[in-house]
Amino acid sequence: MRPDFHIVIVGGGMVGACAAALAAADPRLSELRIAVLEANPPTSPPQGDADLRVSAVSRASQRILTAVGAWPLVPSQFLSPYEDMVVWDAAGKPGSAGAIHFSASATSEPNLGHIVENRRLLWALYDCPPFRQRITLLRAELAGMTLERDRAVVSLGDGRVLSAALVVGSDGAASLSRKLAGIETAGWDYDQRAFVTHVRTEHSHARTAWQRFLADGPIAFLPLADGRSSIVWTTRPEHAEHLAKCPPEEASREIEQALDGVLGKVEVAAPRGHFPLRLTHARQYCKDRFALVGDAAHSIHPLAGQGVNLGFLDCAALVQVLAQELESGGNVEALAELRVLRRYERWRKSENLIALGLVDALNRLFSTPNGTLSWIRRNGLGAVDGSALAKRFFMGRAMGTAGELPRVATPDSRPLV
Numbered sequence: 217m218r219p220d221f222h223i224v225i226v227g228g229g230m231v232g233a234c235a236a237a238l239a240a241a242d243p244r245l246s247e248l249r250i251a252v253l254e255a256n257p258p259t260s261p262p263q264g265d266a267d268l269r270v271s272a273v274s275r276a277s278q279r280i281l282t283a284v285g286a287w288p289l290v291p292s293q294f295l296s297p298y299e300d301m302v303v304w305d306a307a308g309k310p311g312s313a314g315a316i317h318f319s320a321s322a323t324s325e326p327n328l329g330h331i332v333e334n335r336r337l338l339w340a341l342y343d344c345p346p347f348r349q350r351i352t353l354l355r356a357e358l359a360g361m362t363l364e365r366d367r368a369v370v371s372l373g374d375g376r377v378l379s380a381a382l383v384v385g386s387d388g389a390a391s392l393s394r395k396l397a398g399i400e401t402a403g404w405d406y407d408q409r410a411f412v413t414h415v416r417t418e419h420s421h422a423r424t425a426w427q428r429f430l431a432d433g434p435i436a437f438l439p440l441a442d443g444r445s446s447i448v449w450t451t452r453p454e455h456a457e458h459l460a461k462c463p464p465e466e467a468s469r470e471i472e473q474a475l476d477g478v479l480g481k482v483e484v485a486a487p488r489g490h491f492p493l494r495l496t497h498a499r500q501y502c503k504d505r506f507a508l509v510g511d512a513a514h515s516i517h518p519l520a521g522q523g524v525n526l527g528f529l530d531c532a533a534l535v536q537v538l539a540q541e542l543e544s545g546g547n548v549e550a551l552a553e554l555r556v557l558r559r560y561e562r563w564r565k566s567e568n569l570i571a572l573g574l575v576d577a578l579n580r581l582f583s584t585p586n587g588t589l590s591w592i593r594r595n596g597l598g599a600v601d602g603s604a605l606a607k608r609f610f611m612g613r614a615m616g617t618a619g620e621l622p623r624v625a626t627p628d629s630r631p632l633v
């Protein structure tokens with residue numbers, strides 16, 4: 217029986233919208249009918265002051281977003297390139313032996329990445345030509361899903377029922393589609409929350425991402441194009457709540473001290489918020505007729521700014537696997553077979569495991585006051601800073617240029633539209 221859609225993407229956040237745009241832009245998938253099911257899709261371009269939710273977007277993600285025509289749609293005044301990154305332990309100082317300094321000037325790249333508001337990236341993905349021209353947007357909640365031998369049946373909160381050859385679950389860390397597919401997760405809650413705001417600083421951020429590791433978690437200052445810095449401070453839950461509620465002058469003072477005064481006086485210059493943190497990894501990324509991408513498959517501590525970047529790479533890998541199957545003579549019905557989807561799973565699960573493991577280990581190593589570990593940390597940072605090889609490894613992971621990249625994320629990537 218002919219399904220209503222070949223692919224239904226459940227969850228149109230940044231990752232689901234990217235999967236849709238990539239599938240719509242790939243000429244090998246041009247015959248497919250694709251829908252995005254999203255409870256709260258954006259309806260107009262974002263307005264007003266910079267939103268609190270921002271992401272450090274890697275070079276690999278930039279290439280993917282450029283290929284679908286979304287990157288040029290983010291107004292340049294909202295793209296904040298950062299050219300340097302300085303990371304140090306609370307017991308040390310930037311520029312001292314116990315710090316690492318990554319610099320774009322040591323590479324052939326113009327910068328290490330960009331800080332971009334999530335809602336601007338999201339709007340650019342919904343507004344890019346392949347999404348606008350080829351995607352059916354279903355504004356509704358997922359209510360139920362069954363994976364049958366010859367199709368998936370998806371029921372929506374408003375009573376509609378659809379059939380699909382393949383469902384892609386991109387409905388975030390608490391994914392309902394993952395649960396309905398019967399996929400379990402491993403993971404744990406961090407006893408930390410991420411406090412976020414934007415601040416003005418006495419000294420220029422100098423297009424540098426600054427990160428200092430404190431005993432309760434790291435504080436990051438991410439440079440914004442308007443001269444402010446976006447703060448992501450991972451700390452004890454009760455401290456994050458205090459920072460969000462206390463008088464702004466008090467929060468400003470605490471933030472200034474947490475960065476050891478490196479950027480001089482600090483003034484909170486935006487609303488304040490905080491988010492719970494959890495590590496989650498799906499035990500499987502696919503079943504017959506179902507695949508997971510983005511936070512629905514894995515959620516990661518934000519200290520290395522990897523979450524959405526890993527999600528974009530998932531989308532690019534999945535679309536590449538599907539397109540290659542069609543190119544090599546497979547038929548559309550075969551796309552959702554486990555044999556095909558497993559290629560995607562093998563590829564991305566191993567890459568994501570490396571990132572999840574590295575970031576979790578860094579958080580554990582740095583979030584402990586133990587004196588021996590503090591010595592190891594300072595000397596470890598110094599050793600990495602002094603080793604060109606180790607630095608290249610960490611920079612490659614941070615910029616998303618290491619590991620097995622989907623074609624669209626490589627330097628040879630060509631616009632698909």
Ligand SMILES: Cc1cc2nc3c(=O)[nH]c(=O)nc-3n(C[C@H](O)[C@H](O)[C@H](O)COP(=O)(O)OP(=O)(O)OC[C@H]3O[C@@H](n4cnc5c(N)ncnc54)[C@H](O)[C@@H]3O)c2cc1C
Binds near residue numbers: 230231254273387511
């Ligand atoms: C403080 C903080 C800082 C971060 N900084 C960075 C960073 O610098 N760089 C980086 O790469 N990552 C960062 N991340 C991680 C990044 O924000 C996430 O990885 C990313 O937002 C995940 O995107 P997603 O589309 O997979 O999921 P989500 O953003 O959760 O989107 C899921 C979508 O599914 C929809 N949905 C859910 N359930 C249903 C349903 N039943 N029916 C219909 N629709 C549904 C939701 O409405 C939503 O639109 C950070 C995270 C935090 C908390």
